[in-house]
Amino acid sequence: MKLKFKDDVKAAVDMTPMIDCVFLLLVFFMVSTTFNKQEADISFALPGTAAQSDSVEIPDEQIIQITEAGNVFLNDLEYDKPTDPDMPELVKTLTLFRQTAEANQVPAMITIAPEDNVKQQRVVDVLNACTAAKIANVTFAVGSEDEEI
Amino acid sequence: MKLKKQEEPEASVDMTPMIDCVFLLLIFFMVCATMSKVDQTPEVVLPIAPKAAIPEDLRGRGVVNIVPLGTPIGGGATSENTPFIIYGQLTDEPGLMKIIAERRATEPDLRIYMRVDKNAEFKIVKRAxxxxxxxxxxxxxxxxxxSASAGGGG
Structure with a gap:
């Protein structure tokens, strides 16, 4: 006699491969999100917008020149060594300049005029010094015929 | 006669909450990964500025990548004529202005995010x-x- 098993076939789905797969994806995305180093902003505004709305009075403007070798000049005085990325002297002077401008109730403005072959790192160093001195109005002299845009 | 059922109580773990949880995490990280996807040309090595601010709002940004002249990108290399890189494509001033104009049509508050290599010359940045x-x-x-340290790639 043939015995018939009474177990009926369960309609269960085996979830193990799916979970394996999902875990794999999870780990992948976790790793890939932490992989990228976060980028930070250092911003400036071209004078086209800055001058329009807020200020009628003439802003107190200083020009910072950067030479190809990395020397930084403010009012023809050199600040810090060309290799120093932190520029403590410049930060100190810029902070004083901002405080003076605030006392006179005029906006403190910085125009950066780098030479053509200045490396971006040096430009960012100067922008960084301006940010450290809490000067927000920073712009660049990039005009073609000795004019700013 | 009394029939005895053969079913034994199975000692199975209910996996449903775990799968729910894992799916949630999966979706979270997938969204994070796509959100942080901007036009990052890997050749660009950004300069270091300790006082820079980590942005909260990344929307409304048009990305321009700038590398030192002569850096090989894709098939070609950057030159005086085509110094800017947008989505892996080399372009020049008219090309850049065209792309900006197109983006501005849909996003009036467009800002330009310049990813400039730390060794790029200022004359190219000036042109941009x-x-x-x-x-x-x-x-x-x-x-x-x-900072210069930590963070693996990027």
Missing amino acids: IRACANAGIFDIIFGTFQ
Whole structure:
């Protein structure tokens, strides 16, 4: 006699491969999100917008020149060594300049005029010094015929 | 006669809450991964600015990548004629201004995010700034890293 098993076939789905797969994806995305180093902003505004709305009075403007070798000049005085990325002297002077401008109730403005072959790192160093001195109005002299845009 | 059922109580773990949880995490990380996807040309090594601010709002940014002249990108290399890289494509001032104009049509508050290599010459950056000004964009951001250490790739 043939015995018939009474177990009926369960309609269960085996979830193990799916979970394996999902875990794999999870780990992948976790790793890939932490992989990228976060980028930070250092911003400036071209004078086209800055001058329009807020200020009628003439802003107190200083020009910072950067030479190809990395020397930084403010009012023809050199600040810090060309290799120093932190520029403590410049930060100190810029902070004083901002405080003076605030006392006179005029906006403190910085125009950066780098030479053509200045490396971006040096430009960012100067922008960084301006940010450290809490000067927000920073712009660049990039005009073609000795004019700013 | 009394029939005895053969079913034994199975000692199975209910996996449903775990799978729910894992799916949630999976979706979270997938969204994070796509959100942080900007036009990052891997050749660009950003300069370091410890005082730079980590942005909260990344929307409304048009990305321009700038590398030192002569850096090989894709099939070609950057040159005086085509110094800017947008989504892996080399372009020049008119090309840059065209792309900015197209983006501005849909996003009036467009800002330009310049990812400039730390060794790039300022004359190229100057050209990019001038092109932005000609296209009517006055809000420009330089991409930087806050520190040189940590963070693996990027």
